[in-house]
Amino acid sequence: MRCRARSSEVCKGSNTLKMIMIFAAALALAGAAASQAAIAGDNSATVKVGYGDLDLSSAKGSAALLHRLSDAALQACGASDFSVPEYRWAIERSSCYRDSMDRAVADLNAPAVTHLYDRRGELADASR
Numbered sequence: 001m002r003c004r005a006r007s008s009e010v011c012k013g014s015n016t017l018k019m020i021m022i023f024a025a026a027l028a029l030a031g032a033a034a035s036q037a038a039i040a041g042d043n044s045a046t047v048k049v050g051y052g053d054l055d056l057s058s059a060k061g062s063a064a065l066l067h068r069l070s071d072a073a074l075q076a077c078g079a080s081d082f083s084v085p086e087y088r089w090a091i092e093r094s095s096c097y098r099d100s101m102d103r104a105v106a107d108l109n110a111p112a113v114t115h116l117y118d119r120r121g122e123l124a125d126a127s128r
Contacts, residue, residue: 047072049104056110065113066105066120073100 049072054061070092077096079088091097105117 045076047076056108057112059112059116062110062113062116065108065110066117069101069104073097073104076100 049065049068051061051065051068054065056062056065074083074088074091074097077091077094077100079091083091101117105114108114
């Protein structure tokens with residue numbers, strides 16, 4: 001739907017409203033998925049992640065594994081390659097995703113991976 005108003009500010013406002021509505025829908029879907037998981041109890045999903053080809057003592061190998069783990073956590077928590085970005089964003093902020101990542105990194109017992117994972121907040125702040 002195109003904005004037919006003569007003022008560009010009116011059009012920008014309608015786009016902002018659309019984005020808010022999409023975001024709200026994504027949050028509602030994420031909340032529904034999280035509540036279904038809570039109702040299901042210990043019905044957790046398992047996604048295998050290969051890392052035999054990576055050097056986990058290096059920063060590059062650790063970063064590659066964290067990316068793979070993130071993709072697996074998204075999948076286990078209900079997102080897919082076809083999910084809209086807002087839904088993936090909401091899943092990445094869910095307790096399901098955080099708990100999955102925390103558990104996977106702890107189970108690896110790989111110091112370089114743990115160090116990089118623990119610094120993710122610092123790195124995100126530095127990139128802003």
